[in-house]
Amino acid sequence: MMAEDVNAAVRGAVTPGATDIWLAGRPVGEIGLAHATAAAIGVALTVLTGDDCACTEMTEWDASVRTGAVKHARDRFAASLTNQPPYC
Structure with a gap:
């Protein structure tokens, strides 16, 4: 997972009116976003x-x-x- 992907997902999460967040070409929920963020900074879940x-x-x-x-x-x-x- 690349840090740029996580940054893009976070921007989508905080953009007013955003209804969907996509990461790596698929919709992502709270768990996927947390997993991607942890992976981007080297933390294993x-x-x-x-x-x-x-x-x-x-x-x-x-x-x-x-x-x-x-x-x-x-x-x-x-x-x-x-x-x-x-x-x-």
């Missing part, structure tokens, strides 16, 4: 916990990052907790 959609997004960006779904997304603003033991 190893673990992500969150809802099932967050885990899927992280796996699409970097399959080497371990993920643990602790809830299931119901919609953009709501989630149901899983009925599993804690991951940590």
Whole structure:
């Protein structure tokens, strides 16, 4: 990941009226943007916990990052907790 790509993505994120952010030719969400930023400064991500959609997004960006779904997304603003033991 090149620093110029991250800078372009950040500019898109803070531009008023921006509705989509694209990085490396594909749409990117909060997780992909954080991953790209970390990679650009040499920080390796190893673990992500969150809802099932967050885990899927992280796996699409970097399959080497371990993920643990602790809830299931119901919609953009709501989630149901899983009925599993804690991951940590």
